[in-house]
Amino acid sequence: MSTLREIADRLGVSTATVSRVLNDKPGVSQKTRERVLTLAQELQYRPNLAARSLATSSTKTVLFLVHRRQFSAAEDPFYPFIMHGLEEALKDDGYNVMLVTLDDAQLAAGPANLRVLQEQRADALVMAGPDISPKFILAASILGLTTLLVDNALRESPFTSVQPQNEEGAHTSTAHLIETHNHTRIVLMRGPQGWASSDERTAGYLSAIHAAGLEPFIVEMEDTTTETGEEAAKQTFKEFPETTGIVAVNDAMAIGAMRALGRMGRRIPKDVAVVGFDDISWASYANPPLTTVAIPTVEMGRLAGRLLLEQMNGSISATTRVRVATQLAIRQSCGCDDELAPAE
Amino acid sequence: MSTLREIADRLGVSTATVSRVLNDKPGVSQKTRERVLTLAQELQYRPNLAARSLATSSTKTVLFLVHRRQFSAAEDPFYPFIMHGLEEALKDDGYNVMLVTLDDAQLAAGPANLRVLQEQRADALVMAGPDISPKFILAASILGLTTLLVDNALRESPFTSVQPQNEEGAHTSTAHLIETHNHTRIVLMRGPQGWASSDERTAGYLSAIHAAGLEPFIVEMEDTTTETGEEAAKQTFKEFPETTGIVAVNDAMAIGAMRALGRMGRRIPKDVAVVGFDDISWASYANPPLTTVAIPTVEMGRLAGRLLLEQMNGSISATTRVRVATQLAIRQSCGCDDELAPAE
DNA sequence: TTGAAAGCGCTACCAG
DNA sequence: CTGGTAGCGCTTTCAA
Numbered sequence: 001m002s003t004l005r006e007i008a009d010r011l012g013v014s015t016a017t018v019s020r021v022l023n024d025k026p027g028v029s030q031k032t033r034e035r036v037l038t039l040a041q042e043l044q045y046r047p048n049l050a051a052r053s054l055a056t057s058s059t060k061t062v063l064f065l066v067h068r069r070q071f072s073a074a075e076d077p078f079y080p081f082i083m084h085g086l087e088e089a090l091k092d093d094g095y096n097v098m099l100v101t102l103d104d105a106q107l108a109a110g111p112a113n114l115r116v117l118q119e120q121r122a123d124a125l126v127m128a129g130p131d132i133s134p135k136f137i138l139a140a141s142i143l144g145l146t147t148l149l150v151d152n153a154l155r156e157s158p159f160t161s162v163q164p165q166n167e168e169g170a171h172t173s174t175a176h177l178i179e180t181h182n183h184t185r186i187v188l189m190r191g192p193q194g195w196a197s198s199d200e201r202t203a204g205y206l207s208a209i210h211a212a213g214l215e216p217f218i219v220e221m222e223d224t225t226t227e228t229g230e231e232a233a234k235q236t237f238k239e240f241p242e243t244t245g246i247v248a249v250n251d252a253m254a255i256g257a258m259r260a261l262g263r264m265g266r267r268i269p270k271d272v273a274v275v276g277f278d279d280i281s282w283a284s285y286a287n288p289p290l291t292t293v294a295i296p297t298v299e300m301g302r303l304a305g306r307l308l309l310e311q312m313n314g315s316i317s318a319t320t321r322v323r324v325a326t327q328l329a330i331r332q333s334c335g336c337d338d339e340l341a342p343a344e
Numbered sequence: 345m346s347t348l349r350e351i352a353d354r355l356g357v358s359t360a361t362v363s364r365v366l367n368d369k370p371g372v373s374q375k376t377r378e379r380v381l382t383l384a385q386e387l388q389y390r391p392n393l394a395a396r397s398l399a400t401s402s403t404k405t406v407l408f409l410v411h412r413r414q415f416s417a418a419e420d421p422f423y424p425f426i427m428h429g430l431e432e433a434l435k436d437d438g439y440n441v442m443l444v445t446l447d448d449a450q451l452a453a454g455p456a457n458l459r460v461l462q463e464q465r466a467d468a469l470v471m472a473g474p475d476i477s478p479k480f481i482l483a484a485s486i487l488g489l490t491t492l493l494v495d496n497a498l499r500e501s502p503f504t505s506v507q508p509q510n511e512e513g514a515h516t517s518t519a520h521l522i523e524t525h526n527h528t529r530i531v532l533m534r535g536p537q538g539w540a541s542s543d544e545r546t547a548g549y550l551s552a553i554h555a556a557g558l559e560p561f562i563v564e565m566e567d568t569t570t571e572t573g574e575e576a577a578k579q580t581f582k583e584f585p586e587t588t589g590i591v592a593v594n595d596a597m598a599i600g601a602m603r604a605l606g607r608m609g610r611r612i613p614k615d616v617a618v619v620g621f622d623d624i625s626w627a628s629y630a631n632p633p634l635t636t637v638a639i640p641t642v643e644m645g646r647l648a649g650r651l652l653l654e655q656m657n658g659s660i661s662a663t664t665r666v667r668v669a670t671q672l673a674i675r676q677s678c679g680c681d682d683e684l685a686p687a688e
Numbered sequence: 689t690t691g692a693a694a695g696c697g698c699t700a701c702c703a704g
Numbered sequence: 705c706t707g708g709t710a711g712c713g714c715t716t717t718c719a720a
Contacts, residue, residue, distance in 0.1 A: 001464065003713060014691045019715060029689060032459065044469070046462035050403065051713030053394035054696045071428040071642065076625055082423035084415040087443050096442045097462055098405070099431050116440055118390035120345065255629055281420050282626020287600055347697060358707045363699060371705060395697030398712045 002043040011035055018252060022047065036221075061096050062124040062308065063116065064296075067131030068101040076280035079128045082150055085301020086126060093309055098122065107133060111140040124308055126150060130195050141195075146312050148267065150304050152196055158319035160311055161312075162304045167198050169293040169326035170204025173275040174247050174292075176328060178212045181335040183245035187217040189232040189257060190249045191224040198224065201249045201277055211238055217243065224249055229256020237264065244272055249291055251276035251283050258286060258333065269335040279329050289331035300324050348388040352584065355379055366391065369514065403439050406430070406468040407460065411475030412445040420624035423472045426494055430470060430652075437653055451477060455484040468652055470494060472538050486631060489538050491657050494648050496540055500661035504655055505649045510621075511639040513670035514548025517619040518591050520635075520672060522556045525617055525679040527589035531561040533576040533601060534593045535549020535568040542568065545593045545621055558566065561587065568593055573600020581608065588616055595620035595627050595636055602677065603632060613679040623673050633675035644668050 008015045013032060021026050021036040022045075028036075035204060039045075054061050064086060067078045067286075075280070087097040096284050100116060111117055111125070124146035127137060141147050141159070153161040177183045187207045191198035209216045215242045223229040229252060236243055236257075248254035254276030258268055266272050268288055276283060279294035310316040330336050348366075352359040357376060364372050365380040366389075372380075378626075397403050408430060410423045431441045444460060455461055455469070468490035471481060478498050485491050485503070504677040525616040531550045535542035546562070553560045561584045565572040567623060574598060580587055580601075592598035598620030602612055610616050612632055620627060621622045623638035674680050 004715095005713075015714075016691060016693095016716075017689085022689095023715080027689060032689080044462070046459065048398075048713055049463040049465050050397035050401075051696090052715080054392075054398050054698090055695075055713080055715045057394075061395065064443075067431075068428070071425055073425075073642075077421040077424050079414055080427075083424075083443060084412070084445055087445060088412075092460075094459065094463075096444070096465065098440045098442050099408075099427060100440070101431060107506065115390065115435075115438060116347075118388070119393040119438075121393050121440065223493050238405055249634075280626075281417065282624075282629050285626050285631075286629055287631035298417075324503050327476075349697075359698075360707060361705085364706090367699080369700095373705060376705085392697050395712090396699080398714090399697080399699040401712075423715090499697095505704080 001048070002045050004045075007036065007039050007043065007045060011039060024037045046070075046144075050057070057120070059121055059123050060094050061098055061122050062126060063098050063100050063122045064088060064126050064128065065100045065132065066128045067107065068103050069131060070129060071101060071225060076278070078151075078278065078280070078281070078293070078295075081297035081300035082128055082304070083195050083302075085136035085298040086305045087301075088298075089302040089305025090309070094161045095309075097126075102132070107131075107136055108137060111143060112317070117143065117145075119218075122313045124148070124312060126304060126308065127152065130197060146306055146308060148308050148311065150300065160307055160316075160320045160322075162307065162322050162324065163200075164300065164301050165198070165326050167204040167207070167322045168323075169277060169295075169328075170201035170247065170249070171208045172326075172328050173293050173334075174208035176330075176334060177202070177245045177247065177273055177275060178208060178214065181245070183273060184214055185240065185242050186214070186215065186245035186247060187219055187236050187240055187243045188247050188249070189221065189229065189236070190252050191217050191228075191253075192220070192222055195224075205247050207342075221253075224253050225258070226252045226256030229253035230260040231256075233257040233264070234262035237266075246272060246274045248274065248276050251278045251280045251290060254290055254292065254313060254333075255286050258290070262287075268315070268333055273335045274333045276333075283329070284331060288333050291331045291334035291336065292329050294329045296324055296326075345392070346389050347507075348389075350627045351380065351383050351387065351389060355383060370641060385653070390642040393636070401464070401680065403465055403467050404438050405442055406434060406470060407442050407444050407466045408470050408472065409444045409446060409476065410472045411451065412447050413475060414473060415445060416449060420494075420626070422622065422624070422639075425641035426472055426645035426648070429647075430649045432642075433646040433649025434485070434653070439467075439653075441470075446476070451475075451480055455487060461489075463521065467647060468492070468656060470648060470652065471496065474541060482565050487546035492648055492652050492655065494644065499666060500534060504651055504660075504664045504666075506651065506666050506668065507540070507544075508639040508644065509667045511548040511551070511671050513621060513639075513672075514545035514593070515552045515593065516548075516670075516672050517621070517635070517637050517678075518549045518552035519555070520674075520678060521589045521591065521617055521619060522558065523553060525589070525613075527676075528558055528584050528590060529561065529599055530558070530589035531551065531563055531580050531584055532591050533563050533565065533573065533580070533586045533597050535572075535597075536566055539568075542593050549591050565597075568597050570596045570600030570603070573597035574604040575600075577601040577604035577608070583612075590616060590618045590621050592618065595622045597623045598634055598636065598677070599627075599630050602634070606631075612677055615677045620675045620677075627673070628675060630677070632677050635678035636673050637673045638671045638673045642671075660678070 276292035493505040620636035
């Protein structure tokens with residue numbers, strides 16, 4: 001590996017000059033500039049990042065923080081795609097992304113206790129998912145790093161954030177059940193209050209229900225897994241026996257509900273239509289294929305990356321809340337036919 | 345953030361002494377050692393990694409390389425779990441993991457062209473998946489970094505690698521079809537020759553077939569997606585109309601095949617039994633739930649991390665091929681009943 | 689337009 | 705057992 005010094009020596013100039021050229025700083029004659037550039041090119045020179053970091057205290061790395069529960073087998077991986085998009089958007093600017101999974105203890109201990117931060121290894125923090133507590137986020141924000149939230153946001157505090165259009169998405173899927181399939185008794189299966197995405201999707205459901213002059217029915221669970229989805233299905237027909245449509249705040253719940261429905265002898269979508277949210281990888285392999293709201297995960301990551309860059313170079317204010325559009329993925333669980341319907 | 349110098353000054357000792365203590369090096373009196381440790385503790389001191397890297401040229405970061413196609417929506421994410429396990433195993437030793445997704449151009453250009461490597465940002469390379477070409481791997485191995493392969497290995501060259509027990513897994517699932525369900529005409533759907541896991545699973549299929557004195561039937565596709573699985577199903581009944589069992593080298597193919605089978609009017613598992621490999625997250629939501637071979641992905645990542653550490657501190661030879669045990673996940677597509685059978 | 693030199697924070701060698 | 709000091713490779717004043 002060649003160094004700055006080497007280039008300087010071979011050209012008979014100082015390292016200061018070479019550094020200026022390589023960093024596009026003014027005060028170097030066109031002629032020397034070209035000589036330096038040529039030799040650097042020829043030598044395949046790249047600055048040693050450790051050295052540059054030490055001198056500038058900029059590390060060119062961003063941390064992707066996510067709760068480790070997101071990597072349990074039960075969860076459909078959502079954040080890896082975001083991380084991928086993030087990495088893609090950042091790499092051209094020389095930034096790299098480090099994965100940091102947090103367990104509950106680390107979350108409770110706060111960001112200042114993270115070794116990777118204590119060692120000053122990062123310039124920025126991308127915190128993904130509602131699993132990361134407001135307390136943690138707030139504590140992180142005073143650490144002096146550029147901070148961005150993905151699939152999460154704090155109501156009270158200003159943070160740059162990238163989220164799916166949860167409300168619009170749920171409105172659309174609910175309206176689909178109402179307008180296209182003429183349902184009037186539609187239950188919402190949701191997670192705990194305070195979970196941003198769950199709250200917002202609830203709002204979308206409500207706005208569609210109210211716009212149609214219908215009555216809302218809500219089943220609130222303490223989690224949004226396939227298991228709680230199954231539980232929610234039972235509860236639904238106990239509380240609201242005339243239900244013909246179900247809107248679940250995510251696909252896991254929707255699929256759990258479909259399982260339970262099957263066991264209860266109810267046909268989907270004939271007896272009850274189901275729509276989910278997320279469009280996780282197996283939504284189209286559910287039985288029947290699940291109609292759901294697709295989130296452009298990789299694109300969300302890319303967008304987060306772009307925003308982060310702008311934030312770091314100061315071209316946008318520290319608080320930019322961005323929403324990315326979702327799309328209704330119509331399959332069969334809502335009552336529509338799709339082109340892949342098995343010829344049974 | 346406090347520095348080494350600060351500790352030294354406040355204690356009236358040299359930075360050399362403090363450094364020795366903090367790095368557990370000999371040549372410091374018990375008394376000073378304790379004074380240093382105490383103050384360091386009190387100050388929450390952590391060495392600045394950029395400075396340490398510059399001095400030692402050890403970066404405490406490992407790169408997780410994976411082909412970007414693994415993050416396309418079509419693929420079931422497999423490597424993020426491995427990455428998570430890797431990160432977990434490494435974090436206690438102060439190592440962090442960076443994600444690097446490679447596109448075809450980067451793969452062709454070789455590792456030496458990766459900016460992250462040119463900038464000397466990493467100590468080690470974990471290359472995941474058979475998408476990474478032998479040429480790339482070989483080129484990487486001469487870069488002087490510790491190198492490890494996951495879910496891949498080179499026949500000809502010695503590399504530390506962590507792979508699932510592909511052969512044993514496929515043997516077990518094939519034998520299950522033979523012994524438990526009495527199938528005698530079992531087709532293998534496989535991917536291209538040269539793909540390590542596909543080859544090995546083929547070997548497992550063959551050994552089970554031969555052990556039972558049966559005749560092998562193989563359909564070889566140029567890829568292992570749901571699409572090629574559908575195609576393979578059609579081809580299967582064109583070539584081997586009496587097939588009653590299908591072993592697919594992965595779940596994507598198996599699920600694709602099940603789709604096509606459904607459309608062809610064949611009942612699963614009544615007319616034809618199907619088993620997959622991988623136990624991707626939606627295998628249990630397939631219709632019917634897919635019997636498959638489960639791979640402990642997170643554990644594979646952890647193991648890779650441990651091996652990497654041992655390799656870096658020289659306690660194991662550079663070539664240790666490790667296999668992790670798989671487990672047959674019995675559901676319904678093979679003909680077994682599972683406890684969650686819908687009451688239809 | 690250029691160079692000398694101080695430093696970023698740490699490690700490691702050489703004396704004492 | 706301890707301290708002084710020379711780097712690691714780069715950036716950034718300050719002078720020239």
